[in-house]
Amino acid sequence: MRNSWADSVENAGSGSSENAGSSSASGASALPKSSYVPPHLRNRTIAAETPTPSFSGPPVGSDRFGFVGQTGGSRWGGSRNDHGRQGYGGGGRGSGGWGNRGGGWNREREVNPFGNDVDVDTESAFSEQENTGINFDAYEDIPVETSGDNVPPPVNTFAEIDLGEALNLNIRRCKYVKPTPVQRHAIPISLAGRDLMACAQTGSGKTAAFCFPIISGIMRGGFPQRPRGTRTVFPLALILSPTRELSMQIHDEARKFAYQTGVKVVVAYGGAPINQQLRELERGVDILVATPGRLVDLLERAKVSLQMIRYLALDEADRMLDMGFEPQIRKIVEQMDMPPRGERQTMLFSATFPKEIQRLASDFLSNYIFLAVGRVGSSTDLIIQRVEYVHESDKRSHLMDLLHAQRANGVQGKQALTLVFVETKKGADALEHWLCMNGFPATTIHGDRTQQERELALRSFKSGNTPILVATDVAARGLDIPHVSHVINFDLPNDIDDYVHRIGRTGRAGKTGLATAFFNESNMSMAKPLADLMQEANQEVPDWLTRFASRVSYGGGKNRRSGGARFGGRDFRRDNSYNRGSGGADYYAGGGYGNYGGGYGPSAWD
Numbered sequence: 001m002r003n004s005w006a007d008s009v010e011n012a013g014s015g016s017s018e019n020a021g022s023s024s025a026s027g028a029s030a031l032p033k034s035s036y037v038p039p040h041l042r043n044r045t046i047a048a049e050t051p052t053p054s055f056s057g058p059p060v061g062s063d064r065f066g067f068v069g070q071t072g073g074s075r076w077g078g079s080r081n082d083h084g085r086q087g088y089g090g091g092g093r094g095s096g097g098w099g100n101r102g103g104g105w106n107r108e109r110e111v112n113p114f115g116n117d118v119d120v121d122t123e124s125a126f127s128e129q130e131n132t133g134i135n136f137d138a139y140e141d142i143p144v145e146t147s148g149d150n151v152p153p154p155v156n157t158f159a160e161i162d163l164g165e166a167l168n169l170n171i172r173r174c175k176y177v178k179p180t181p182v183q184r185h186a187i188p189i190s191l192a193g194r195d196l197m198a199c200a201q202t203g204s205g206k207t208a209a210f211c212f213p214i215i216s217g218i219m220r221g222g223f224p225q226r227p228r229g230t231r232t233v234f235p236l237a238l239i240l241s242p243t244r245e246l247s248m249q250i251h252d253e254a255r256k257f258a259y260q261t262g263v264k265v266v267v268a269y270g271g272a273p274i275n276q277q278l279r280e281l282e283r284g285v286d287i288l289v290a291t292p293g294r295l296v297d298l299l300e301r302a303k304v305s306l307q308m309i310r311y312l313a314l315d316e317a318d319r320m321l322d323m324g325f326e327p328q329i330r331k332i333v334e335q336m337d338m339p340p341r342g343e344r345q346t347m348l349f350s351a352t353f354p355k356e357i358q359r360l361a362s363d364f365l366s367n368y369i370f371l372a373v374g375r376v377g378s379s380t381d382l383i384i385q386r387v388e389y390v391h392e393s394d395k396r397s398h399l400m401d402l403l404h405a406q407r408a409n410g411v412q413g414k415q416a417l418t419l420v421f422v423e424t425k426k427g428a429d430a431l432e433h434w435l436c437m438n439g440f441p442a443t444t445i446h447g448d449r450t451q452q453e454r455e456l457a458l459r460s461f462k463s464g465n466t467p468i469l470v471a472t473d474v475a476a477r478g479l480d481i482p483h484v485s486h487v488i489n490f491d492l493p494n495d496i497d498d499y500v501h502r503i504g505r506t507g508r509a510g511k512t513g514l515a516t517a518f519f520n521e522s523n524m525s526m527a528k529p530l531a532d533l534m535q536e537a538n539q540e541v542p543d544w545l546t547r548f549a550s551r552v553s554y555g556g557g558k559n560r561r562s563g564g565a566r567f568g569g570r571d572f573r574r575d576n577s578y579n580r581g582s583g584g585a586d587y588y589a590g591g592g593y594g595n596y597g598g599g600y601g602p603s604a605w606d
């Protein structure tokens, strides 16, 4: 039987003591409740005073790539390292130093993101879960690699982490019983104030891994006063993601985690009316979740200032820094008014991290820790991977066979959710039309559709109304859609990392999933990386694919997987042969880089 984080929740009826513990710990060294005024309240109630960032020095050591940090105190009123995971300044868990942010922006009007589940009683929330007998502890075996100076030790339970009572309650409302492996390692690292590059399998809980420390840090407070009396807003945290839908999803998640903490999360993405987003921003923002294009727009209109950014998180960081998009990210991070690395805390997350991208990313980081959890890629054995040889002209009928078989096996004749990836936007529309004509309700998501159409398509798919979603790579990364049981690569991507993210739309949070790829002569460049990846994930590799793989000269190009057999996401700093001057002659030259299936154009980025 396979093991599951999700299922572990169901199995955790008796194992909730860590959470119970966290809720009961209340006393230790409490800060006086009345002493803390949330930043946005302070903005409104205290005389305007534009802060003069001192930029007086990075709190952590100098960067090994030549960043010479200034010395002296941080402008944040203390060393970034002063909030270690044992508790900020010796403060204990519990209500003492926490929860006193509640008087912020009209908290009573905050929409409850949990539906009616607000008053969930923790103990009963756990005991209500089904016990499926699945053993969560088997994940203890997952390989983990960390590198960097003084890596803070991992934790085993949420109770060991000083996140704050209000956030702990939301974690229980989310029915998260135990941290997932990436959370066990990444949260203590981030709480210790360290920069982080984290590589962990798809569906393994990376969103919470960067959201929890950010929310917790903002709850803790201690930031300089933000200016008031201006229409420019000054978020404390920025979370960037590559697509609109992913930004919306992160926003939804972060709002749950931040519920009733007084921390305000706002999202800004392209394709939606900017005025509405501006109104929302003007009501106050602590954490801004954004796509790069819309953010640049807001920055250029001086509606948002990054001057006060304390936390920067890049989700799908390798995509954010790949060719074509890197300049936009550099503009945001390096050429606007964001505090430099070392003064802000930077967290980069993805399931894939090619070494060349790591090198680029290191420009944004200061004395960072590299963390790789599990094999890189969703090469988790939770996803059964199949590859079938299918001529171009036979693809449709082959797809039909798969869908018929699936329907026959479906629960009460219901079609399980199936995500079909294709190469082009036109191809997506054509396939959707053909499926509908043949009695399979389908919808499509790609960069040529309006944002409204995209959102409608996603909603209709999630609800099961149209159980087949035909997508370009715009849906390849990050989307967490429960019950996707089958991902079909109708057209394989040109890049093995894209394949990893695509199949990762199934088999999430410990659930099992199936991924089928159609392969033919036009995919020869994928033969070797695909065979390697499948082998690494203990999948059955067809003989014909092995033969193709050995025939194809494998001279590099984009499909070179970086790292050793166990960790595709090895820290590039460990690679002796690597140096800035010579790093991988031209990694991007081959393999059609910049052509992400025709569906990943700039429209997905604003």
Ligand SMILES: Nc1ncnc2c1ncn2[C@@H]1O[C@H](COP(=O)(O)OP(=O)(O)OP(=O)(O)O)[C@@H](O)[C@H]1O
Pocket: 005, 006, 009, 175, 176, 177, 178, 179, 180, 183, 200, 201, 202, 203, 204, 205, 206, 207, 208, 350, 351, 477, 478, 479, 480, 504, 505, 508, 509
């Ligand atoms: N500690 C936890 N216990 C149970 N479920 C969890 C826990 N943490 C996260 N999850 C759930 O796991 C699912 C996947 O999480 P998430 O979307 O953050 O994955 P991810 O690692 O970011 O994936 P991707 O690489 O595809 O972006 C979500 O539904 C989330 O609610």
